[in-house]
Amino acid sequence: MTSSHRVTRYVSVAALAALITGFQYGFTLAIIAGAEPFLADQFxxxxxxxxxxxxxxxxxxxxxxxxxxxxxxxxxxxxxLVATALVFLVSAVLSAAANNISILLVSRSLAGLAVGAAMIIPLYVAEISPAKSRGLLVSLVQIGIVTGILAAFCTGWKAADLGSESWRWMFGMGVPSALLMLVATFVLPESPRWLITRGNTQEAMRVLAPVMGESEASNELRTIEEAVKRESARWQDLFHRKIRWALITGLVLAVLSVTVGINAVILYGPAILMRGAGEDVSTALRGAVVLGCVNFAFSLLAMLTIDKLGRKPLLLCGLAGMGISMLVLWFRLSDSTLPASSGLLAPILSFVAFYAVSLGPIIWVIVSEIFPTKIRGAGMAMCMVIMYVADFAVTFAFPLMMERLGNGVFYVFAGICIAGILFILPFVPETKGKSLEEIETMWSR
Structure with missing residues (x-):
């Protein structure tokens, strides 16, 4: 086998792992949207x-x-990653077989463990990919996520006609992709960077050589060894005075990314359409498929524009568009003179489009850029944990807020979008076109 063929096979396996892991993440997250009306009725x-x-x-x-x-x-x-695939598989089987609410809660908690752990795949891909393919391979994770969300909506729509226990088929459809993820991650080589941290340079060389050739692999090996020696970070370093604002910025953006209401719309979208437009479950789930298509299309658009238009302009325009969309949705639901189905889907779709092209992808680009190299992993981990806790608060409280505030909950989301604009304007720097070293010096001025 020639060197070019080995590289092609190597990159293809890494690409498949990135894509299918992202897909499993998105599918597991969004499948509850289709199952929720049936679960609420059955239990x-x-x-x-x-x-x-x-x-x-x-x-x-x-x-x-x-x-x-x-x-x-x-x-x-x-x-x-292999263990994560196994947890995805077990959680899908348990969710589909659940016969009471307790088992369902346990299975979805296991799914959450896998969802959280799956986000090391960008780290793995960045460490193992050839430099010329790294950007594309990392971006495949995001493509996989939005594809998985769209697949979950399509599954919910098609399975809705299978009867009161159609939710079992929805969860069960996560099994094939979990098996594929298990196979894809099982055949992957270990990260050469991790092997070097363990002193296993010979194995690291065996991983790098087929990709780069012996000479270039030797140079890359020395570069990684020098970088590993320089890295020594503690969690306490996150709170150092010089990078305090970097941490605050990352945490605020992480919280903002979920408190604007995106998962309330994604996960409760069919319920919103059923409540506001009086649609049946199948029609509401068909609307969710359209929502998934919009999310997919505008996520692709974001990938093409983020390095051309800049992070900050997209964030500001996206938040403004989301805020307006929420206000229109609030007005539409509150106006009893309009027909029930008149124009309800449009503001939901515009909200998702503005989110997908701005806050959705950009939050993690900015968070990955603003922290110094030696604490980047710890900084991103803290932001991710805080984001998931905030997401739990929003998705748990949304039905209660709808019950107490009615349509006014969308007015609250609009207010959060405005607050986000007021924070980003003075405090979030533009990082487009700047090296990581230049960005690091911003916080010490």
């Missing part, structure tokens, strides 16, 4: 129970994201 869920069933995945994800980094440092990236 006679109260408002707070419904909120807990939908939101408890986020609590599991907070724990998973907190554990995945230390475990991958101790056991290796590949082993943690």
């Amino acid at each position: 006679q869920l109260s408002t707070w129970q419904l909120g807990l069933v939908v939101s408890n995945l986020s609590l599991g994800a907070a724990v998973g994201s907190l554990l995945a980094g230390p475990l991958s440092d101790r056991l290796g990236r590949r082993k943690v």
